[in-house]
Every structure is written in C-alpha cells, then in structure tokens.
Amino acid sequence: xxxxxxxxxxxxxxxxxxxxxxxxxxxxxxxxxxxxxxxxxxxxxxxxxxxxxxxxxxxxxxxxxxxxxxxxxxxxxxxxxxxxxxxxxxxxxxxxxxxxxxxxxxxxxxxxxxxxxxxxxxxxxxxxxxxxxxxxxxxxxxxxxxxxxxxxxxxxxxxxxxxxxxxxxxxxxxxxxxxxxxxxxxxxxxxxxxxxxxxxxxxxxxxxxxxxxxxxxxxxxxxxxxx
Numbered sequence: 001x002x003x004x005x006x007x008x009x010x011x012x013x014x015x016x017x018x019x020x021x022x023x024x025x026x027x028x029x030x031x032x033x034x035x036x037x038x039x040x041x042x043x044x045x046x047x048x049x050x051x052x053x054x055x056x057x058x059x060x061x062x063x064x065x066x067x068x069x070x071x072x073x074x075x076x077x078x079x080x081x082x083x084x085x086x087x088x089x090x091x092x093x094x095x096x097x098x099x100x101x102x103x104x105x106x107x108x109x110x111x112x113x114x115x116x117x118x119x120x121x122x123x124x125x126x127x128x129x130x131x132x133x134x135x136x137x138x139x140x141x142x143x144x145x146x147x148x149x150x151x152x153x154x155x156x157x158x159x160x161x162x163x164x165x166x167x168x169x170x171x172x173x174x175x176x177x178x179x180x181x182x183x184x185x186x187x188x189x190x191x192x193x194x195x196x197x198x199x200x201x202x203x204x205x206x207x208x209x210x211x212x213x214x215x216x217x218x219x220x221x222x223x224x225x226x227x
Contacts, residue, residue: 034166036208046100063211064116081180086207102132112137117214
C-alpha cells in the first residue's frame with residue numbers, strides 16, 4: 001500500500017485528537033516503534049491458501065492491505081502481487097501469482113460478516129477486482145471515520161501515531177520493491193535474504209497496524225462496532 005502524502009502539528013498521541021489535528025514527521029519519530037512480532041506465513045500454494053482462509057474465517061476483523069510492483073514508465077501500471085490479511089494471532093501474506101490468485105480468497109473477501117479494514121482500501125479492492133471480479137461487502141476504510149472526527153492526516157502511518165501512539169517504520173526501498181518476485185529469504189546472498197525478510201515484516205506490519213487501528217477506533221466509538 002502506498003502511504004498518503006500527509007506530513008503528520010503536534011498533539012497528544014493515543015488519545016481522542018482535537019479537530020484539525022496534524023502530526024509532523026518529527027513528532028512521529030519520537031514515538032516508540034510498533035512492530036508485529038507474532039506468527040507470519042507467506043502463502044505460495046493453493047493448498048496453503050485454502051488452509052489460511054479456513055483459519056481466518058474464524059475472525060471477525062481482518063487487517064487488509066496489498067502490495068504492487070512499482071511502475072517507472074508513464075502509462076504502465078501493474079496489479080497487486082501480494083495480499084495481506086491479519087487476524088488476531090496470525091498474519092498471512094498471499095503471493096497471488098503462486099497461491100491460486102484472488103478467487104481462493106473469495107470466502108473472506110465476499111463475506112459481509114467479515115470486516116476487512118485498512119486505509120485507502122477502495123483502490124486496493126478495485127485493483128484486486130481487475131485480477132478477478134468479485135462483490136466486496138464488509139470493506140472499511142478507517143480514514144473515512146477519522147476525517148469525520150476532524151483529523152487531517154489520512155495515511156496509515158500518521159493515524160497509527162495519532163490513535164495508537166506508535167511509530168510505523170516505512171522503508172521507501174521496500175515499499176517500491178519488486179513484489180511480484182519470490183521472497184529470497186533462503187538466498188545465499190545475505191543482502192538479498194535480509195531484504196526479503198524486511199519485505200515480509202513490512203507487509204505484515206501494514207496489515208497488523210490496519211487491524212489494530214480499526215479496533216482502537218471501534219473501542220473509542222469513532223467507528224461503529226462491526227457485527
């Protein structure tokens with residue numbers, strides 16, 4: 001997911017923000033770093049995808065995000081290569097070209113009883129639908145609600161700082177990497193292997209922060225409880 005270009009003025013983090021609040025990058029940098037440290041699995045086969053979907057079907061709320069190969073040529077765009085879904089205890093990173101594609105996730109993506117939550121989700125959903133058309137009930141963009149609460153920032157990093165009081169590390173080199181390629185975690189080249197681990201952490205963090213942010217806003221009454 002690409003972050004909104006919002007440079008989050010100073011305020012109190014993790015609390016109900018004042019209307020018109022913005023956060024600066026300098027302020028965000030003073031916050032403790034948030035990092036998902038639980039179970040993460042990269043899904044690269046249809047069988048594993050079906051198992052992951054079955055596990056996630058028990059969840060009420062799923063953190064949602066995608067990653068896409070960057071384009072450096074005007075007029076050329078690419079569709080998502082990665083779909084991340086975060087539950088309470090596990091995060092799954094689906095490599096769409098290897099795991100059976102978007103249709104394998106239809107039981108979750110098309111289920112109105114499952115909240116799929118994140119920031120800028122409409123574009124992500126539209127791009128997934130270009131890979132395989134599907135109805136998309138239950139998708140919630142948390143920034144729709146924070147804007148109504150008077151928060152100017154709309155990016156996930158800024159919203160995580162404002163509402164969770166956590167710093168979300170965002171590496172531009174990882175964000176703009178070639179997500180369509182396999183993660184080289186077993187490469188003999190130490191730099192390649194380390195970069196692949198950073199990709200997996202980045203992808204998992206996006207989905208985790210999305211879920212945590214939604215749950216905090218739901219608890220605070222900024223987002224109506226999803227049932």
